[in-house]
Amino acid sequence: xxxxxxxxxxxxxxxxxxxxxxxxxxxxxxxxxxxxxxxxxxxxxxxxxxxxxxxxxxxxxxxxxxxxxxxxxxxxxxxxxxxxxxxxxxxxxxxxxxxxxxxxxxxxxxxxxxxxxxxxxxxxxxxxxxxxxxxxxxxxxxxxxxxxxxxxxxxxxxxxxxxxxxxxxxxxxxxxxxxxxxxxxxxxxxxxxxxxxxxxxxxxxxxxxxxxxxxxxxxxxxxxxxxxxxxxxxxxxxxxxxxxxxxxxxxxxxxxxxxxxxxxxxxxxxxxxxxxxxxxxxxxxxxxxxxxxxxxxxxxxxxxxxxxxxxxxxxxxxxxxxxxxxxxxxxxxxxx
Ligand SMILES: C[S@@+](CC[C@H](N)C(=O)[O-])C[C@H]1O[C@@H](n2cnc3c(N)ncnc32)[C@H](O)[C@@H]1O
Numbered sequence: 001x002x003x004x005x006x007x008x009x010x011x012x013x014x015x016x017x018x019x020x021x022x023x024x025x026x027x028x029x030x031x032x033x034x035x036x037x038x039x040x041x042x043x044x045x046x047x048x049x050x051x052x053x054x055x056x057x058x059x060x061x062x063x064x065x066x067x068x069x070x071x072x073x074x075x076x077x078x079x080x081x082x083x084x085x086x087x088x089x090x091x092x093x094x095x096x097x098x099x100x101x102x103x104x105x106x107x108x109x110x111x112x113x114x115x116x117x118x119x120x121x122x123x124x125x126x127x128x129x130x131x132x133x134x135x136x137x138x139x140x141x142x143x144x145x146x147x148x149x150x151x152x153x154x155x156x157x158x159x160x161x162x163x164x165x166x167x168x169x170x171x172x173x174x175x176x177x178x179x180x181x182x183x184x185x186x187x188x189x190x191x192x193x194x195x196x197x198x199x200x201x202x203x204x205x206x207x208x209x210x211x212x213x214x215x216x217x218x219x220x221x222x223x224x225x226x227x228x229x230x231x232x233x234x235x236x237x238x239x240x241x242x243x244x245x246x247x248x249x250x251x252x253x254x255x256x257x258x259x260x261x262x263x264x265x266x267x268x269x270x271x272x273x274x275x276x277x278x279x280x281x282x283x284x285x286x287x288x289x290x291x292x293x294x295x296x297x298x299x300x301x302x303x304x305x306x307x308x309x310x311x312x313x314x315x316x317x318x319x320x321x322x323x324x325x326x327x328x329x330x331x332x333x334x335x336x
């Protein structure tokens with residue numbers, strides 16, 4: 001095998017270069033002498049401090065992952081059907097088990113549990129997100145039989161029931177993106193607040209004066225209240241009800257409105273605009289195919305026209321993929 005021999009005083013620099021240029025052979029260990037080191041490399045390169053030699057290297061022993069172990073247990077045909085991507089919500093792992101592997105789901109769950117010490121429960125998705133509450137059926141397949149978990153994100157602890165309410169760990173980056181924009185003393189409205197991940201993250205990480213959340217699912221609302229207590233939060237008020245009914249009853253106006261309901265949030269744009277102060281920022285989510293992204297701004301334009309308000313687009317981000325070519329997007333706009 002090819003080795004790059006280099007004196008110890010140049011070793012660090014050469015190693016960094018090898019990693020950056022993907023020339024280091026990670027399957028083998030470097031050999032160390034008193035004055036030099038020999039890195040296993042994939043090909044030669046130009047460096048006056050390096051001498052290329054033929055040498056033998058010992059192979060690194062890679063720790064077996066649950067995927068490797070399962071591949072042995074399931075055999076080649078079945079292991080090719082295995083979906084290894086999964087969600088981790090605290091101590092709960094949520095897997096997708098294809099129909100053909102249902103009979104082997106216990107083996108899959110037990111192997112996952114044995115090889116992931118922080119995971120105490122394994123569930124499988126048993127349906128799509130459906131209904132007004134956007135909930136998803138889950139089936140218990142291993143470990144402790146529970147659907148409750150505590151998830152830590154952006155400095156907050158969130159109690160979640162993964163079946164009774166919508167919660168996505170994948171939106172953590174989005175919560176952080178908005179949190180960073182919030183200015184001192186802002187009044188923020190979070191429509192569709194679920195178990196209150198947005199309100200809790202905003203409260204703990206910003207100097208917002210007041211945050212209001214509205215959620216129609218009573219169970220999610222109940223967990224939201226628990227999460228306020230859990231995180232010792234006092235500047236958030238949560239309402240349980242339909243945004244359409246609660247918003248007109250609020251006697252206040254907001255500097256920022258978040259609308260994290262990608263399917264159908266346009267039906268609530270009029271309410272969001274109505275309750276926004278002059279110069280407020282609205283974060284409007286939508287699910288769109290990449291060849292129809294312009295529809296997002298069109299929906300905002302129509303709503304602003306109806307309200308006789310003008311607007312300015314501040315940002316447009318893709319914040320998740322729904323299906324091939326279809327994305328969860330967010331349009332941030334200022335309303336005047
Ligand atoms: C996509 S989930 C987002 C939940 C939460 N913000 C999160 O990120 O985990 C949308 C939420 O809106 C709620 N919802 C749907 N229609 C609503 C309405 N008309 N009024 C209030 N909440 C509603 C659902 O129950 C669900 O919890």
